[in-house]
Amino acid sequence: MTNQMPSRADRPLRADARRNRQRVLEAARDAFVEDGTDAQMEDIARRAGVGVGTIYRHFPTKQALIDTLADQWLADSAAIAAEALELPDAWEALSAYVRRSAEDMMRNRGLRQVYGGLGRLFEKGTGGRNSELVTNVRRLIDRCHQAGVLRADVGFAEFRALMYGLAMATSNADTLGAQQLYADVILKGLRP
Template identity: 40%
Template sequence: MAATESVRAGGRGLRADALRNRQRLVAAARQIFEEQGLDAPLDEVAERAGVGAGTLYRRFPTRAELVEAAFEDELRRVTAIAEEALRCEDPWTGFSTYVERLCGAMAADRGLSDLFTVRLPNSQVASALCDRQSAALAKLVRRAQEAGALRADFVPEDVFLFLLANAGVAQVTRCAAPHAWRRLVAFLLASCGPDHTEPLPAAPTPLQTERALLGNAETKGLGSCPGEGAGPNRA
């Protein structure tokens, strides 16, 4: 599934042949990341797109730029999920539906699952969309707590923990038990009820969560160091 908006935005001013190459690369990257995750070898992207590795690196000097181009449309859709949930009349339904839809998207797409657990460095588009989603999530949590539907000590960073847990379950069970993520999410949401008042260990702070997201991005080759695209499997 190609990211059509990013292709249009990123392709301005390119020659027709260069634009076609960019479109092929974005489409191929989207497919391979969906199948293998964000750390998939980039030489496979070039091969599936039918272009040379040099063309890929000219168009996308870093892996993060390629990921952004491949997933921009999906990032917008994910942001819309949170904003749609805010329009739900019942606060608990809005919150729980948001969690279920995010986890379902992760189970269906390995690349998107990876993307939910990283922070793309130096990406203005991803950063702006992340800010919008974070603001919507904070409102979802607050609304559900004010309605007495969500335990009082729940914080937005707990959703990050949910997504990490779901990413692991979805990856391991994807072929053998593709429905397993649903059971995990049901358990997680059940633990969020207001009747659960037992003390919890400390939640990660926003700064710790941000550091974790950036650190995970580094492990997947999404760091912002200059020249990281020199190798065949890093860009």
């Protein structure tokens, strides 16, 4: 009952396996971006040029595949926030994040679902999936509060909800212009 179990622990993946894993990931990304998380495993396999069984060799379950991509997306979002934080002006920084983030979500149906599903589990302690995103966004908000350029009654939770709303509004916007418009409306509404 000790810790042995040297089985197939961390032996490096075989070359073809690594390649396939990557293909699956890419195919899944495309499928989820287009069709949301209810894209079908069969479809993903087809896009990857692989049998369904192969997907299951790498991911025990569809949910695991979704989670893997979700983590990646949230990390991307965290990076966007980090980038925005480098802007000197607090309001500019927040605006930049909002705009870029909205753009991402407009394109990515899967991300919207993930974001929506996260719900308030997100803010629960620091445990939430990708806490880096949370801390970065918190920082963006705090800076604005200190500069007095953001409604005081909008905290992290409220901001998150509004971002989700923005994403959804944006989701069935056809033109790029509309997308911009919605972001503008929200941003204007956020001023004190």
